[in-house]
Amino acid sequence: MPGENLSRDEARERAALLSVDGYEVSLDVSSAVGEHEGDGPRTFRSVTTIRFRCAEPGASSFADLIAPSVTAVSLNGRDLDPSEVFDGSRIVLEDLAADNELIVDAQCAYSRTGEGLHRFVDPEDGEVYLYTQYEPADSRRVFANFEQPDLKAPFRFEVRAPEEWTVWSNGAGERADGVWRFAETKPISTYITCVVAGPYHYVTDSYERVFADGTRLEIPLGAMCRKGLAPYFDSDDVFLVTKQGLDFFHDHFDYPYPFGKYDQAFVPEYNLGAMENPGLVTFREEFIFRGKVTRASYEGRANVVLHEMAHMWFGDLVTMEWWDDLWLKESFADFMGAFSLVGATRFTDGWITFANRRKAWAYRADQLPSTHPITADIRDLQDAKLNFDGITYAKGASVLKQLVAYVGQDAFLEGARRYFKRHAYGNTRLGDLLSVLEETSGRDMGAWARSWLQTAGVNALTPQVLLDAEGRIDELAVVQEAAESHPELRPHRVAVGLYRRGASGALERYARAEADVDGPRTVVAELAGAEAPELVLVNDDDLTYCKIRFDATSLETLRGHLGAIEDPLARALCWSALWNLTRDALLPARDFVDLVLRFAGRESDIGVLQMLHAWANSALVHYVAPDWRAEGERLLAEGALRELRAAEPGSEHQLAWARFFATTASGDADLRLLRGLLDGTEKIDGLDVDQELRWAFLEPLAAHGAADERTLAEELARDDTASGKRHQVRCLAARPSAAVKAQAWAQVVESDALSNALVEATIAGFAQPSQRELLAPYAEKYFAVIERVWRERSIQIGMDVVRGLFPSLQDSPETLRATDAWLSAHEGAPPALRRLVLEARDDLARALRGQECDAAAN
Secondary structure (H helix, E strand, O other), rough: HHHHHOEHHHHHHHHHHHHEEEEEEEEEHHHHOOOOOOOOOOOOEEEEEEEEOOOOOOOEEEOOOOOOOOEEEEEEOEEEOOHHEEOEEEEEEEEOOOOEEEEEEEEEEEEEEOOOHHHEEEEOOOEEEEEEEEOOOOHHHHHEEEOOOOOOOOOOOEEEOOOOOEEEOOEOOOEOOEEEEEEOOOOOHHHHHOEEEOOEEEEEEEEEEEEEOOOOOEEEEEEOHHHHHHHHOHHHHHHHHHHHHHHHHHHOOOOOOOOOOEEEEEEEEOOOOEOOOEEEEEHHHHOOOOOOOOOOHHHHHHHHHHHHHHHHHHOOOOOEHHHHHHHHHHHHHHHHHHHHHHHHHOOOOOOHHHHHHHHHHHHHHHHOOOOOOOOOOEEEHHHHHHHHOHHHHHHHHHHHHHHHHHHOHHHHHHHHHHHHHHHOEEOHHHHHHHHHHHHOOOOOHHHHHHOOOOOOOOOEEEEEEEEOOOOOEEEEEEEEOOOOOOOOOOOOEEEEEEEEOOOOEEEEEEEEEEEEEOOEEEOOHHHOOOOOOEEEEEEEEEOOEEOOOOOOOHHHHHHHHHHHHHHHHHHHHHHHHHHHHHHHHOOOOHHHHHHHHHHHOOOOHHHHHHHHHOOOHHHHHHHHHHHHHHHHHHHHHHHHHHHHHHHHOOOOOHHHHHHHHHHOOHHHHHHHHHHHHHHHOOOOOOOOOHHHHHHHHHHHHEEEEEEEEHHHHHHHHOOOOOOHHHHHHHHHHHOOOHHHHHHHHHHHHOOOOHHHHHHHHHHHOOOOOHHHOOOOOOOOHHHHHHHHHHHHOHHHHHHHHHHOOOOOOOHHHHHHHHHHHHHHOOOOHHHHHHHHHHHHHHHHHHHHHHHHHHHHHH
């Protein structure tokens, strides 16, 4: 990996020297099918012509290419010796002219890690499928280029492929003489170019819009997936959300969609959620649901569709100059995804999901030792790869939500409109956005940016309530605190809500006041004289980004009456605050488990319920005292089964409780029930045990030794698909055997034979919370191998291994000391690797603090 890195300084130097006029890329992927001969990787031919200018004739620079071999290099008609100019990742370009033409003929490797041109063979029918994935810097695995976001250019692609295939790229394409040729793109960055090829199932639709001046915009729409997923592909719903999004963004952005067609490809073994390639957005195929899922899954997919669509403007039309300002596209897309979800689709409660799920991601990331300002310091591509995190996405989006409240929605959207028109097809920095927002809002954006974009950390807001002799509020203040490591106190626009139980017993808001919290203590004068509250919610309506704390009365109210809060957003905010208290070792984890057992069954929002299930499981695995785990597991399994049987037959709540029961099942009776539900000897009215649910039941059976290799092979025969294979691999690795664990470890760590998806599945099965003793020997092995894995494997696989195999289940001070010893002995290790280990160490230390807090409550 180190030889493939590119630093910010190198990129700036090259951008100052070069301007790119255009690319012509010719790929021949005929070799994707048929038998592979030879020992080396399977390759395809890639011929690239780049026309570019040099500001200093006679200067030297370099092009990027990662390929097994280069056949020929020509610069301005002069043949260069590939062995002299190509080192495996760069092509040296010396004595450049004012105007240049570079031609590179290379053999590039198909990918099995989801980076570059990924090749997938469908086990169901043997069909081969290809797609590309580049961000931040993997287009150089497919064609020679200048791999940095600020060297934009138009692209022309042509692809020779097997006769029976269809090929797609960013522009519209036609086939002639066995070659697919695609329309030239607008000037775009290398990382958002794209090719998808294979016998995909393809569905079409169209979008039309007539603007106020009478002009008509027509956008051809397409959606595709593997043939094996076609029976499950609800393309009508994908197209519905797509059209709703296009209407919404045209209403608000005043800039017509600029990239012609709009294809959406759902592809196999995809590392990300999705990627915003203009005209050809790629998604992980798990967004096509093979079994029954809850409304939250459809909402999640719609949010991703809209997030990627927002990128057509924020990111594709206007692109950050370097990865420091990644937030300029990701924070905006994350905010716009939720904003448009609520404003344009059936998912009108999208802000609840945002408060409960997206912000949880941000709060966790912002308390890690690797936290960083939203505008980050990205030294190189490895830094960039790791910064697709909860800060850049969810915290940035949270801060933008507050910015809308600060400057007003109209000023915010007018700023966006001016930003697009002023910088179309160009690259920007933070100052470019702040300047248009200052124009439209009349506010000084500098101070806001310094507090919110250029400092790290999350503040905690706690209410202080003083009552007078008559029991009314004499003074209500909001106290703001910050961590010692990031002591910045910020300006917050908040709503403070007061709640009491009414005659029906429901906790209802009876007073609300908005206030600007600034500094360590802010009095909310408007609430003086109000009746004494049973609950004070200091970030009601979720206007700011903060950790909510409670006064003693409010916390006692929640312990007894959390389920009585009528407003679903307020309830979600309280759940989120209680989970943060648990993670911060301020609330015993068993108390959180108890709250879930008593009140989760009354939760109406299915997305919140599923988040509570995940949090309760995390509390059990990481935060409860070890000597209470067995009891906690029994209580959660009993509670989940009770709610499963009580849920409305056939409802999504029943499905959610069934899945949660499977994650908590461990006792003999629980496992017998799962087995019976699989073989039909047990039945729960309304519960359809479809294929996806069968695999969910099989994993705990495998992990507890109740489903052997033969059983899993029989299940794969029943579901002999790519999805089935991933499930089987995960279940096989979950079995409680030393030999099984050794084999799984070797497959992931000592071999690169598995694809990215099967690496992920093997790691997921390997680390079972019920197998702590069995996994203990791998703690020492982990620290012995991670530097080699990072050096030898792709960055994606390196990240999967370093994160996924960290011995978090060996939650003891000894593991913490071993981690510290590795960090001390490897101060010169790649910063990105050290960051991953530091983050895992912090999670472990947090778990130990939580366990100590929980033990003290016994």
